[in-house]
Amino acid sequence: MTKIATTHVGSLPRSQQVVDFIFAREREEPYAEADFDACMAAAVSETVRLQVEAGIDIVSDGETSKISYATYVKDRYTGFSGDSPRNAPADLKMFPGFLQRLADDGGTPKYARPMCTGEVRSKGQGELEKDIANLKAAMAEHGAARGFMNAASPGVISLFLQNEHYPTREAYLAALADAMKAEYETIVAAGLDLQLDCPDLALSRHMLFTDLSDKEFLDVAAAHVEALNHALADVPEEKVRIHICWGNYEGPHCCDIPMDTVFSTLMSAKARYLLFETSNPRHAHEWTVFRDRKAEIPEGKILVPGVVDTTTNFVEHPELVAQRIERFAGIVGADRVVAGSDCGFGTFAGFGAVDPDIAYAKLGALCEGAVLASGGTRDAG
Structure with a gap:
């Protein structure tokens, strides 16, 4: 039987010390850079240890040093200042009482979203190189053979850091693509897989x-x-x-565009691995899209369905995880499936719906389910 590999979307819960350092930097408060760097290195080591302990095959740095998966670019590229307007998703606007409850309970993360107000250019790859060094050192320390690093796509940057400088959206996207190119190439040149986060596609x-x-x-x-x-x-x-999603938040999601509608768009990306949601109640049924459109999945593509949810504290039963994996293995073959998560567990620093210990329990269930789907023993009890 083919052993089905395991991974996740990238972000993982950060310690309070990490969060405090990140927000000190965010608020431009004084801090010792050497202490910041030491904290990040130690935290990445622990994050990789916990992934390996859970059974994850393809690990990440948990996006430990980043304020969020998209807006971190404001710290590493020129051209961003001020603040962008906040726009709640349409499904939350349909239920204003729930939206207000989220706001009152601190259920919406607070972080800077500057506008693009000037030319976007890299400040250099120094911060990225620190992230890479931390991840590779942690992998060597804890015996992880394969790792990946997240990077924002041009489209998601344009979604969160909106344009007030370039004459058109197309010109802004082109500038972002040119600016981000070196970041993508640096990650791959370091021997890591590159993950592009693309919620802009959904x-x-x-x-x-x-x-x-x-x-x-x-x-x-x-x-x-x-x-x-x-x-x-x-x-x-x-x-x-490439990771596509409809927003990593608990909510109605009744305005989500169907996978069937964006399927061809997803397939057109230059990426071998396609990560997508299939566990949450709004998208769990969409495995049938892949079944019914199997002929349109290019031969080289590998499907990485989310087989655990990232917005609730339920720990999925390994049997359920195995069933979810087996559906996709039945479509493209077990050799073209990697088990993943719906989204990240720490999309924004200091904010996450899932308790950190439960997040790793869910990753453990993911790995147990992958063993079962690979032909491992099922517990009769």
């Missing part, structure tokens, strides 16, 4: 482009993929993972 439909038709939105999404593929021109496809 979430942005009900967050920023609610006035468009689905067809018009698909034209926007196609432009985002074109910019991404341009930035990946010199990166081998087999080293690239």
Whole structure:
């Protein structure tokens, strides 16, 4: 039997010490850079240890040093200042009482979202190189053979850090693609897999482009993929993972664009590994899209379905995880499936719906389910 590998989407819970350092930097408060760096190195080591202990095969640094998966670019690239308008997803606007409850309970993360107000250029790869060094050292220390590192896609940057400088959205995307190109290539040159986070291909439909038709939105999404593929021109496809999602928050999600609608867009990205949600109640049924459109899945693509949810503290039973994996293995073969999570467990520093210890318990259940789906022993009890 083929052993089904395991991974996750990337972000993991951060310690309070890490969060305090990140927000000191965010608020431009004084801190010792050497202490910051030492904290991040130690935290990444612990994060990798916990992943290995849970059974994860393809590990990450947990995005430990980043304030969030998209807005970290404001610290590493020029051209960002001020603040962007906040726009709640359309599904939450439909239920204003619930939206207010989230706000009152601290259920919406607070962090800076500056506008693009100038030319976007890299400040250098120094911060990225520290992240890479921390991850590779932790992998060597804890015996992890394969790792990946997240990076923001041009499209998701344009979603959260909106444009006030470039003459058109297309020009902004092109500038972002040119600026991010070196980051992508640096990650792969270090021997790591590159993961591009692309909620702009789904979430942005009900967050920023609610006035468009689905067809018009698909034209926007196609432009985002074109910019991404341009930035990946010199990166081998087999080293690239892409993650699409509808927003990592507990909510109605009744405005989510269907997977069937964005399926072709996802398939057009220059990425071998496709990570997507299939555990939460709004998208669990969409495994049938892959079954019914199997002929449209390019031969080289590897499916990485989310087989554990990342917005609730239920720990999935390994049998359920195995069933979810087996559905996709039945479509493309076990050799073209990697078991993953719906989204990240620490999308924003200091904010997460899932208790940190439970997050790792869920990763453990993911790995147990992958063993079962690979032909391991099922517990009769």
